[in-house]
Amino acid sequence: MTSSPRFDLDTIGAGLPVTGARDELEAAVATGSMVVTAPPGTGKTTLVPPLVANHVGGLTLVTQPRRVAVRAAARRLATLDGTAPGGPVGFTVRGQREVGRSTRLEILTPGVLLRRLLADPELPGVAAVVLDEVHERSLETDLLLGMLAEVRQLREDLMVGAMSATLDAAAVSTLLDAAPVVDVPSALHPLTVSYAPSPSPRLDARGVTRDYLDHLARTAARAQRETATDALVFVPGAREVDEVVSRLRGLVGPGVEVLALHGRLPAAQQDRATGGRRPGEPSRIVVSTAVAESSLTVPGVRLVVDAGLSRQVRRDRGRDMSGLVTVSASRAAAEQRAGRAARQGPGAAVRVFAESDLAGMPAQSPPEISGADLTDAALWLACWGTPRADDLPLLTPPPRAEITSAEATLHSLGLVDDAGRPTASGARVARMPIGVREARALVDGARRLPGLDAARGAAEVVAAVSDDHRPVGADLPRLLQDLRTGRAPGADRWRRERDRLTRIAQEPAPPTGATLATRPSAPPLTASGAAEQAGAVLALARPERIARRTSAGARTYLLASGTRAALPEDSGLRGNEWLAVWEVQRAQGRAADGTGAVLRAAAPLTEEDAFLAGADLLVSERTAQLGNGTVRARERRALGAIELASTPVAATAQDTVPAVLAQVRARGLAGLEMNDAARALLARLALIHRELGAPWPAMDEATLLAELETWLAPQLSARTTRVASLDVAGALRTLLPWPEASELSALAPERLAIPSGSTARIDYPEPDAEDGRPVVAVKLQEVFGLAETPRLVRDRVPVLFHLLSPARRPLAVTDDLRSFWDGPYREVRKEMRGRYPRHPWPEDPWTAPATARTKRAQGR
Incomplete structure (x- = not known):
């Protein structure tokens, strides 16, 4: 225990339901790890952190998922402690740090803590880490859980805790080495829930409808008037917050204050919304995103109005697009939102959707790791020493395809090597307090842009795209100009971030570790104008989104990733041949110009800088295709999917082989145009493999297509221009095992000797017929006696006889000739002897000579 002043838990926890579990909490902390489940409003965020700090003695770190929640929690705890933020209670968010020598409890965002871990996994000077709101399953918090579980293997003295309103406590406990679980029961006051569905749809192709926002605002104003209390209105995003605030201010009187609460607001406005109403102030309606759902409390609220919507990350891997989409909230979120109204007394919740909609909502929101762009996560994992999260304990592992694709992106950016380990540049970028792509653009832009103010120029662009600024017409240079002159909203915030990033970009790179790979220095960029320099910085961040206009005068662009997207019709960027694209979204109708996507943020790019920034995407290749019986070859140069040049050249043997094989793969084995001999051999070998297995080769289509280079490629030459001319049977014979190949004719003969003295063709089943049988179709008279x-493949497979009439029509199908002669033959004879009197139909088929001839021919 420390001799430093302790937090007064009696004062801090006064009136909080969580104080009833204080003894259990202190016992759990003493074990070195714990999991706390407590519904919103029980006071876990208020009491547990200082309780942990008192026990461990050293610095305690507590994460909150959002910056506004960090500041609100720090301010509340400092107030209860009788101090100011920066004293015993401090906080750190991106761009702001208030921590002093006396700080024993530091509240911070998960991103800040994650980068501290990467800088020094031992967390020197830290005695405890508590992760709050784990149930939100943010990507950074999920990774922190796994990383801290590993840190505890090295530092048994580090206390690690996880807290949440609703979570799978057992799974988190297992991750933290069977940490004890403390379950704090709910202490909600009586809550009345009602429903007020809108006559208009909540969502359309563009998002939340205007008619629904009108209905939501009217419902909130009416409910607040009826209850005469402070209200909290939940909407999915910042745009909806601003629109509902605007509507409400026209609906309520001067005795009601309407406030916005979301992450894009200045800190002072956020603090005003979360600080509570002072005596004598008017009633308040706070319109908020999910930031007020569970991670912070808005004091005084007795009414909640819930739109039942949320924003979630969705990844379109095929188009290389990620973004936030508006969807129905989860049932858990709806319960947490409603509970906000009954934290401090009886309350009411109005759900502005139908009661029947509640049953269709998902039980929980999906973890962010399952649907997000994992580029940042892949670099953090590489720097942690667990590329692709292999062997890292996580609640949900990253999707294999997504994490592999993210690692490939990092490699193209020069941030990891061929083995997935971080390069020197990657290690530096991972610890920077912005996204990986933005950090790479900032560092490389500061180094490669021309001019003395390169760092400032790169910082301006990164500050704009890493915040939630929206360029009109996707025109980022115009947005930057408005930010510089102060005409754009949030210009002051942008300037502060620009200056901070400029300082970061100018900091000398840390010494390169002996184990970190370095890449050769890239050549400088060429752009001299501000607009083109902005494009160059974007291209460094997202080279796969370098784009070229599809034709003169068009507003459609092809991105290097292969995605097609259109500029907005009114965009000031129209007419530029090359663009660097930061954001692209799905869209339909005229706006997308038939592409299915629209550009939302971009800047002009010179062709020289397109090639320099996208150097890893430049390819020179020779392609060949087989069409109309001729192999045609071309030499092609491209930047990703953007074709720069394509020239016809004479085909060689090196062109022919891949072209023919490509056609066969595309069309399947049917594209080989096999003759009868090849099809028969294929079927014979397939039956042998089915019955005997290895070493006889499999003859199914998937296997043969996968091994074309082994058996078909050797049959090709520069003169091969038609698939039909290939000796497919000869090619298949190269697959026969040796010395077993000598048994082929005995195991599966092409023809079967029959009693008439001739032979009959054996028709073998198709290779994919699991129970198929070899068939011999023969005139009945030829098998008398x-x-x-007969049985094939070492007596494993009986031949199925199709016994034919003299006109070669089927009379019987059997694989038991003895039974046929002794039974069904009599009925066949009775019916056929009058129809075919010139052919023998003896009473005793056992003694009659087998023949293919008529009775008269036999007599001769």
Whole structure:
């Protein structure tokens, strides 16, 4: 225990339901790890952190998922402690740090803590880490859980805790080495829930409808008037917050204050919304995003109005697009939102959707790791020493395809090597307090842009795209100009971030570790104008989104990733041949110009800088295709999917082989145009493999297509221009095992000797027929006296006889000739002897000579 002043838990926890579990909490902390489940409003965020700090003695770090929640929690705890933020209670968010020598409890965002871990995994000077709101399953918090579980293997003295309103406590406990679980029961006051569905749809192709926002605002104003209390209105995003605030201010009187609460607001406005109403102030309606759902409390609220919507990350891997989409909230979120109204007394919740909609909502929101762009996560994992999260304990592992794709992106950016380990540049970028792509653009832009103010120029662009500024017409240079002159909203915030990033970009790179790979220095960029320099910085961040206009005068662009997207019709960027694209979204109708996507943020790019920034995407290749019986070859140069040049050249053997094989793969084995001999050999070998297995080769289509280079490629030459001319049977014979190949004719002969003295063709089943049988179709008279049905493949497979009339029409199908002669033959004879009197139909088929001839021919 420390001799430093302790937090007064009696004062801090006064009136909080969580104080009833204080003894259990202190016992759990003493074990070195714990999991706390407590519904919103019980006071876990208020009491547990100082309780942990008192026990461990050293610095305690507590994460909150959002900057506004960090500041609100720090301010509340400092007030209860009788101090100011920066004293015993401090906080750190991106761009702001208030921590002093006396700080024993530091509240911070998960991103800040994650980068501290990467800088020094031992967390020197830290005695405890508590992760709050784990149930939100943010990507950074999920990774922190796994990383801290590993840190505890090295530092048994580090206390690690996880807290949440609703979570799978057992799974988190297992991750933290069977940490004890403390379950704090709910202490909600009586809550009345009602429903007020809108006559208009909540969502359309563009998002939340204007008619629904009108209905939501009217419902909130009416409910607040009826209850005469402070209200909290939940909407999915910042745009909806601003629109509902605007509507409400026209609906309520001067005795009601309407406030906005979301992450894009200045800190002072956020603090005003979360600080509570002072005596004598008017009633308040706070319109908020999910930031007020569970991670912070808005004091005084007795009414909640819930739109039942949320924003979630969705990844379109095929188009290389990620973004936030508006969807129905989860049932858990709806319960937490409603509970906000009954934290401090009886309350009411109005759900502005139908009661029947509640049953269709998902039980929980999906973890962010399952649907987000994992580029940042992949670099953090590489720097942690667990590329692709292999062997890292996580609640949900990253999707394999997504994490592999993210690692490939990092490699193209020069941030990881071929083995997935971080390069020197990657290690530096991972610890920077912005996204990986933005950090790479900032560092490389500061180094490669021309001019003395390169760092400032790169910082301006990164500050704009890393915040939530929206360029009109996707025109980022115009947005930057408005930010510089102060005409754009949030210009002051942008300037502060620009200056901070400029300082970061100018900091000398840390010494390169002996184990970190370095890449050769890239050549400088060429752009001299501000607009083109902005494009160059974007291209460094997202080279796969370098784009070229599809034709003169068009507003459609092809991105290097292969995605097509259109500029907005009124965009000031129209007419530029090359663009660097930061954001692209799905869209339909005229706006997308038939592409299915629209550009939302971009800047002009010179062709020289397109090639320099996208150097890893430049390819020079020779392609060949087989069409109309001729192999045609071309030499092609491209930047990703953007074709720069394509020239016809004479085909060689090196062109022919891949072209023919490509056609066969595209069309399947049917594209080989096999003759009868090849099809028969294929079927014979397939039956042998089915019955005997290895070493006889599999003959199914998937296997043969996968091994074309082994058996078909050797048959090709520069003169091969038609697939039909290939000796497919000869190619298949190269697959026969040696010395077993000598048994082929005995195991599966092409023809079967029959009693008439001739032979009959054996038709073998198709290779994919699991129970198929070899068939011999023969005139009935040719097998008189044959008692035992022949069997193939070492007597494993009986031949199925199709016994034919003299006109070669089927009379019977059997694989038991003995039974046929002794039974069904009599009925066949009775019916056929009058129809075919010139052919023998003896009473005793056992003694009659087998023949293919008529009775008269036999007599001769």
